[in-house]
Amino acid sequence: MSGEDVLDTRGSLCPQPILDLAKRLSQVPVGTVVCVVSDDAAFPFDLEAWCAGHRHEFLGCTTQGHDHTGHVKKSHE
Amino acid sequence: MGNHSSPDGERVRAVGMLSGGLDSTLALALMREQDIDVVGVNFSTGFCLTDHHQKVHREGTDPKKLRNGALKIGADFEVPVEIIDIADEYMNVVKYPRYGYGTHVNPCVDCRILMMTRAREFMEKIGAQFVFTGEVLSQRPKSQHRDALRTISIQSGLSDRLVRPLSARLLAPTWPERAGLLDREKLMGFHGRDRNPQFELARRFGIEEWEQPAGGCCFLTDANYAVKVFDMFEHTDRDTVTRDDMLLCKVGRHFRLDANAKVIVGRFPEEDAFLKNFGGARPRLSAVDHKGSLALLEGEVSPETLSRAARIAARYCAGKRDAEVRVRIDHAGTEQVLEVPPYQPEECEAWILR
Numbered sequence A: 001m002s003g004e005d006v007l008d009t010r011g012s013l014c015p016q017p018i019l020d021l022a023k024r025l026s027q028v029p030v031g032t033v034v035c036v037v038s039d040d041a042a043f044p045f046d047l048e049a050w051c052a053g054h055r056h057e058f059l060g061c062t063t064q065g066h067d068h069t070g071h072v073k074k075s076h077e
Numbered sequence B: 001m002g003n004h005s006s007p008d009g010e011r012v013r014a015v016g017m018l019s020g021g022l023d024s025t026l027a028l029a030l031m032r033e034q035d036i037d038v039v040g041v042n043f044s045t046g047f048c049l050t051d052h053h054q055k056v057h058r059e060g061t062d063p064k065k066l067r068n069g070a071l072k073i074g075a076d077f078e079v080p081v082e083i084i085d086i087a088d089e090y091m092n093v094v095k096y097p098r099y100g101y102g103t104h105v106n107p108c109v110d111c112r113i114l115m116m117t118r119a120r121e122f123m124e125k126i127g128a129q130f131v132f133t134g135e136v137l138s139q140r141p142k143s144q145h146r147d148a149l150r151t152i153s154i155q156s157g158l159s160d161r162l163v164r165p166l167s168a169r170l171l172a173p174t175w176p177e178r179a180g181l182l183d184r185e186k187l188m189g190f191h192g193r194d195r196n197p198q199f200e201l202a203r204r205f206g207i208e209e210w211e212q213p214a215g216g217c218c219f220l221t222d223a224n225y226a227v228k229v230f231d232m233f234e235h236t237d238r239d240t241v242t243r244d245d246m247l248l249c250k251v252g253r254h255f256r257l258d259a260n261a262k263v264i265v266g267r268f269p270e271e272d273a274f275l276k277n278f279g280g281a282r283p284r285l286s287a288v289d290h291k292g293s294l295a296l297l298e299g300e301v302s303p304e305t306l307s308r309a310a311r312i313a314a315r316y317c318a319g320k321r322d323a324e325v326r327v328r329i330d331h332a333g334t335e336q337v338l339e340v341p342p343y344q345p346e347e348c349e350a351w352i353l354r
């Protein structure tokens, strides 16, 4: 999707993808959708759990090969 | 007792150190039972088992088993879990622990002091009143006896703002208990290695799932890992050891050739990929004509060590029974091929670190 806010964290060691996402969400306005790409095996589960705990909207995660692409909507400051 | 507001009248807020294991989950449940507003913290040291397994695991492993337990518990209890990265400063703790190592290369007391110090800073930042953990008095002989718990409380600067809900009734009352923010009677008096009281409490709270770390929260408690790390400390200037050097000790078979050279061989494709990514400038060796493992040569690079490393790489490829195997060596932007006889298993055996 052009203009989408994409964080490509592939190759980084866990929990870097979640740390990067938390940082990015703190910088963008409420309502922004951030896309995170990770090749950590349990990333879809961790992303969904992190969103539930932090009350941000988890929009889903798709998997292709080893790469997972998740979308999160910032729900509050 | 039982008045759940802080001295300034707001709801009591606490920082919970969560690992995803049963003890910290129960501590969280006990706090929620007293209507404490909890923000969880989970520390990334670079040595966490689940973090490591996310990258290096055998094909076919159930990814659910690799998830971050603290995040899962946070989701179950609707508690935000802040992941705090302490990996860089943690290296000093592992290399030079003031309070020494536990059974293996685990610097548990220093580790807890660093984590609690960062938890205290986080507590101050978010305006929480205290920190709690799932520690159980005397559950671990070295890091959870009474003196160690006291040392950790004091050295972290938390002092009596550090609550251990599972053993609180056996410890001196902490500030939140004395101030009436926590009802001491509803906290536990668990002690020692018997897990039955925890299982019973888990049943009471309806907790059925938790992470079950084998021997500890991180791989510093792994005996095989410790052998490789202490070998590295013996043969390298400890000041120069990096995090990647430490991570490489977790992967593959390690062969100590002599005081100046070591060879690391991947055991499955995911380990080969890890060695390739984290091997830095070390020469990389692999068989040209056969499927096989990736090998790294660490230390002195000379015709002799390269030849020995190549013979090890040849031993771990499909051509291991051939008289000669061609092995490619990538090093410093150049490539060369050596034709070598694979070592016999018994020749390598004496060099394996385990």
Ligand code: SF4
Residues within 6 Å of the ligand: B106, B107, B108, B109, B111, B112, B143, B216, B217, B218, B219, B220, B221
């Ligand atoms: S087992 Fe590892 S993470 Fe746990 S206290 Fe010891 S050194 Fe720290």
